[in-house]
Amino acid sequence: MEKRVVFNGRLLPYLLLAPQLVITLVFFYWPAGQAVLQSFLVQDAFGLSTEFVWFENYQVLFSKPEYYKSMVTTAIFSSLVAFFSLSIALLLAVQADRHIKFAAGYKTLLIWPYAVAPAVAGVLWLFMFQPSLGLVSQAIRVAGFEWNPLLRQDHAMTLVVMSATWKQISYNFLFFLAGLQAIPKSVIEAAAIDGARPARRFWTIIFPLLSPTTFFLLVVNVVYVFFDTFGIIDAATQGGPAKGTETMVYKVYSDGRSGGDLGGSAAQSVVLMVIVIALTAIQFRYVERKVQY
Amino acid sequence: MSDVRLQSVRKVYAGGVEAVKGVSLEIADGQFCVLVGPSGCGKSTLLRMVAGLETISGGTCSIGDREVNEIEPADRDIAMVFQNYALYPHMSVYDNMAYGLRNRGTPKDEIDRRVREAARILEVEPFLERKPRALSGGQRQRVAMGRAIVRKPKVFLFDEPLSNLDAKLRIQMRVEIKKLQRALGTTSIYVTHDQLEAMTLADQLVVMNKGQVEQAGAPITLYERPMTIFVAGFIGAPPMNLLDLPASGLPGLSLASPVSGPVTLGVRPEHLELSTEGGALAVEVQVTAVEAVGAESYIYGALGGQGPEIIVRIPGRDLPAIGASLRAIARSENLHFFSRETGIRLN
Known part of the structure; x- marks a missing residue:
């Protein structure tokens, strides 16, 4: 039985929606609109004259090979982070769901990383993996492996992927755990009596029933890696070495803030926005169909 | 197998x-x-x-x-x-x-x-x-x-x-x-x-x-x-009448062959019938409520006017008035005796 509150007045619904609408307009649509506007403009270095140039900023952007390189970097970075943060979180959640002893403490500890700010997370991992001083680096070196994220691009990528994954696991873990606990216990017991071993139970019963959660997290994680990982990259590698970890969102910042190319940077953020909107739309259109509700 | x-x-x-x-x-x-x-x-x-x-x-x-x-x-x-x-x-x-x-x-x-x-x-x-x-x-x-x-x-x-x-x-x-x-x-x-x-x-x-x-x-x-006693009370609907009998007996209740010691007497509502005479067990009840469920009816009454409640099943829909006094009897093979301390059957 669904219960619905019915408002008769016309004004009240708008009033109730107003705070949310105002926040959305002021903090999301207005800046986004500004970015679109800015992407059509070219300013001189001192900000004294502004010229409306239509799509010139975009033409310049797409003629630069390093822009495509940052797209590839972003694709690698985001798929690695999304894959690892989702699968590790699911693994941990399945363990937590099974293990009841000390569950509260275990869960609390797993949730903590989410409270760490991205920049701080980047710095933490940088310290641990700093080539000459880092604790982990020293251990790796003793093991006979030459570790240097300051010089090697693949090492730098590994470092940022690890820190971004580590931070996102908590969030995914919480949702996966809630999803697992929402599956009726008797359904899993019925599968056990039906002769399904734990691994088969997981893939034929639990995983399909978790798919709404997985789908939701996939969308959230893609948005996370595209935008929110900025702090981690900024603190850990600044996009280096030699732009090896320069994702699209970091390039927006470095071109606009450090390079002073506001129009070009605005064009990049518009492209980034379009990509994320497109990805989310694709996920809803195609992945959601296969989701079991 | x-x-x-x-x-x-x-x-x-x-x-x-x-x-x-x-x-x-x-x-x-x-x-x-x-x-x-x-x-x-x-x-x-x-x-x-x-x-x-x-x-x-x-x-x-x-x-x-x-x-x-x-x-x-x-x-x-x-x-x-x-x-x-x-x-x-x-x-x-x-x-x-x-x-x-x-x-x-x-x-x-x-x-x-x-x-x-x-x-x-x-x-x-x-x-x-x-x-x-x-x-x-x-x-x-x-x-x-x-x-x-x-x-x-x-x-x-x-x-x-x-x-x-x-x-x-x-x-x-x-x-x-x-x-x-x-x-x-x-x-x-x-x-x-x-x-x-x-x-x-x-x-x-x-x-x-x-x-x-x-x-x-x-x-x-x-x-x-x-x-x-537990099984007696659990099996059967409406449940068996269970009466705790003190050594001195209960007012309104008479047994043809008295039992000694503190026991619980059980008799099912369907084994009680209205009769003015005879019976291994006879109870005098004052009607407090009646229920007609079609082919049969249930009479709820207080033993001896204000004692424990007793349910009697009667065939048909010929219901007595509330407050009326009735006499119901049961045969000896339909009486169950249980030890009050252990709850175990005695007869």
Whole structure:
């Protein structure tokens, strides 16, 4: 039985929606609109004259090979982070769901990383993996492996992927755990009596029933890696070495803030926005169909 | 042979709570055994131990010739019907029934044959491609039954399978379960808190209370000769009149052959009849309420005017007035005497 509150007045619904609408307009649509506007403009270095140039900023952007390189970097970075943060979180959640002893403490500890700010997370991992001083680096070196994220691009990528994954696991873990606990216990017991071993139970019963959660997290994680990982990259590698970890969102910042190319940077953020909107739309259109509700 | 034998089976939970306190039962091959009792009496726990969903803390459980204490549910060759049906929500009815067979590597055409046969028996053929959420409660119940029978297991386990259905459907499904079990001849254990369901289904009725078996036997034996006060009060509706007799006797009650000592006297409402004379037991009651249920009626009265309540069943609808004084008698073979201290039958 669904219960619905019915408002008769016309004004009240708008009033109730107003705070949310105002926040959305002021903090999301207005800046986004500004970015679109800015992407059509070219300013001189001192900000004294502004010229409306239509799509010139975009033409310049797409003629630069390093822009495509940052797209590839972003694709690698985001798929690695999304894959690892989702699968590790699911693994941990399945363990937590099974293990009841000390569950509260275990869960609390797993949730903590989410409270760490991205920049701080980047710095933490940088310290641990700093080539000459880092604790982990020293251990790796003793093991006979030459570790240097300051010089090697693949090492730098590994470092940022690890820190971004580590931070996102908590969030995914919480949702996966809630999803697992929402599956009726008797359904899993019925599968056990039906002769399904734990691994088969997981893939034929639990995983399909978790798919709404997985789908939701996939969308959230893609948005996370595209935008929110900025702090981690900024603190850990600044996009280096030699732009090896320069994702699209970091390039927006470095071109606009450090390079002073506001129009070009605005064009990049518009492209980034379009990509994320497109990805989310694709996920809803195609992945959601296969989701079991 | 797929009989089920329980020997002093115990269940102690981590917190030290003893849910099942040494239950021994023998369920013969093909027998329909019903476990009945109030909630918290350990009947469901016992069933789940047979299923392998709960570990056994003490004693042994055997199915056929094999002790199954340490055997996984999957390998016990049992099927279970759950109270909430526990259908796989993301699978069609067909896949729900085929799942157990697929897990055991049954050939495809064999699966198809068995699923279609079960669907025919249970009349769910039109719904094979539907998802469980598109079915009514009764249809879901049938699918859950179908999932159990396709596997041709050694033992069926039922955990209050009808309690989510409405009254009419419950009676209909009760009859069908009984017929199906007879036709298949599969050993069954059925848990319920509904004593009517228990009486009608059981070959062997097991009344449980506080983690122990109060009495086990044919339903009619439990009705005619309850061995404890608990069984006497639990089996039968409306319940047996139970009267605590002090040594001095109760006002309004007379026995042809007086008993000594503090005892509890039991007599069923249907064994009391209105009569002005005679009877091994005679009670004088003042009518406080009457209920007509059609072919019969129940009179509620206070013994001797203000004593304990007594229920008398009378045929027809010829009801006395409230406040009227009546005399009811019972024959000696219908009187049950129990020790007040131990609750155990005396006669």
